[in-house]
Amino acid sequence: MKKNLLRFLTLAIFSTATATAAAQDFTEIRIATEAGYPPFEYLNPSGEIVGYNIEIGNEICKRLQAECVWIDQSFDSLIPGLQARKFDLAHSTMTATDARRKVIDFSAPLYVVASRLVANKDKTLEPTADSLKGMRIGVQQGTTMEAHARKEWAPNGVEVIAYPSYTNAYIDLASGRIDASFQEAPNAVQGFLTKPEGANFTLMGDTVKDSAILNEPIAIGVRKGNKKLKDAVDQAIIDMQADGTLAAITAKYFEPGNVELPSTQP
Incomplete structure (x- = not known):
């Protein structure tokens, strides 16, 4: 009994010391984001x-006892x-696609979010090449929505217009220069549909399903070879899911069902 208790205490002390040492490895973490995509980053x-x-x-940095330094970057420069x-x-x-995994690493998965079309309420559209043929569809350059549109729609008579940000796409949508935009649904709602210029527009058609591109999880990009930081971020995410912190943060921003949290972590 005493040996088991001693072993338990030794392991507990070692675990605490290891976690503290890992946290002390990071005093400042520079994180880039494109701050024009509400409610995710803006x-x-x-x-x-x-x-x-x-x-x-910020919660990850807190758990690593580090200061977050946020850097605003265009999405395609991340x-x-x-x-x-x-x-x-x-x-x-950023979706953790196979193509991106070839050049950077990704953290443990954070969430999956639905991608939808937005168009004028007087239209009836579905996110298919047949429905969109002959139309101009706006996307943000470098996104999985652009990749899907160019793969599935562009070869079949759909003109895909890529913008530096969805703010630019929404301006052209409101003015009639494009027929629809294609983005993650929560951004469409908070970035456009709830604003005066979006009053005559709505989410349209089904959620797009494309297992090769769109249904991969959102995760944090890490430079290849930076194993120490990746491992620390992974553990923070796993802990945040286990203790309910990730779910609590999610509930502050989204109605149930708009963002899906993974049930398990790798």
């Missing part, structure tokens, strides 16, 4: 980067900037 009226992903990132060591992590609603 600028508040004071110019601060805020949102769902920002809260997740992976090149990560590879060039301009920052340590890329956390901007």
Whole structure:
């Protein structure tokens, strides 16, 4: 009994010491995001980067006893900037696709989010090549929505227009220069549909299902070879899921069913 108790105490002390040492390895973590994608990441009226992903990132930094330094970057510069060591992590609603995994690593999965079309209420559209043939569809460049549209729709008579950000796409949608936009549903709601310029528009058609591109989880990008940081971030995410923190943060931003949290972590 005494031997077992001693062994337990020794393991507990070792585990605590290891966790503390791991946390002390990181005093500052530079995280890049594209701050134009509410409610995930955006600028508040004071110019601060805020949102769902920002809260997740700040909680990870807190658990690693590190300071988060947030860097606003265009989405298509996130992976090149990560590879060039301009920052340590890329956390901007980035889907962990097979193509991206070839050039960067990803954290444990965070969530999966639905992708939907947005169009004028007087239209009746489905997210298929037949329904969209002859139309102009706006996407953000470098996203999985662009990849899906170019793979499934463009070869069949759909003109895919890529924008630096969805803000630009929504301007053209409201003015009639494109027929629909294709993005993650929560961004469409908070970034456009709840604003005056989006009053005549709505989510349209079914959620797009594309297991090869769109149904992979959102995760945090990590530079290949940075195993120490990846392992620490992974453990923080796993702990956040286990203790309910990730679910609590999610509930602050989304109605049930809009964002799906993974039931298990690798």
